[in-house]
Amino acid sequence: MSDDNSQSSQGSAGKSWLGRITQMLQGEPQNKEELVEVIADAQERALIDPETKDMMEGVLSVSELKVRDIMIPRSQMITLDVDESLENQLPIMVESSHSRFPVICEDKDHVEGILLAKDLLPLILDKSDALPALREYLRPAIVVPESKRVDTLLNEFRQKRYHMAIVIDEYGGVSGLVTIEDILETIVGEIEDEHDDEDEHNDIRQLSKHVFTVQALTPLEEFNEFFSTEYDTQEADTIGGIILHAFGHMPSRGEIIDIEPLQFKVTNSDNRRIIQLQVTVPKTETTEDHVE
Known part of the structure; x- marks a missing residue:
């Protein structure tokens, strides 16, 4: 009798362990959508905070993006002329507050190299009246x-220790540039520093020919004027209000909704806003007004 009970107990234990293993296997996310649900559930149960959840979802979204989705378009590139005197271009560098500048010859399709502002610091100690030629300070330009x-680009940035790359189209023309900061902002959200203007929070910024990043608090009238849309200003004061009404719930980061004629993706949100x-913008729409 005791032997039978022992065997029965061992059998039950075996079934119990098998059941638990099966449950663990069944509970594992089988695709990215299920993994996002697991992350959201972890945040709801206070296992992770909202910022961690957003960052994890940002990491997942990066694997779906191409450089064209996040690059700074050609029309917004701040460049220096390799044949222009350094003295004449210092105001451009100071005003932009950038640390790296593509240096071009003739036009933006001919990038000669990258200038790092820190490479000019030794000039502060130089008593010479004449500044050297810009070409002497160029570093090689990385092209992608x-x-x-x-x-993949983020891994290359880390391994090869560079921070900026020139982006080219299928015909070899320069279509924009991308920095490591652009990638990190895709993961953690907007990164602001002491040079960022607080008045820029409502700006509409072009990422590529058909893709824009927009602050949710952008006034609806400003949004309608920019995109030639006719969203109802009686329904909401901001474009974020229109999106919230269309979703019918507080959307999480990464949720997408189509409100004709545009598609909207929430790239940053919290539990309240x-x-x-x-x-x-649909590729059939004309966006030449916003593209060089």
């Missing part, structure tokens, strides 16, 4: 195609 995966949106 628009179609390159963002996560939508912070930032990615707006995609």
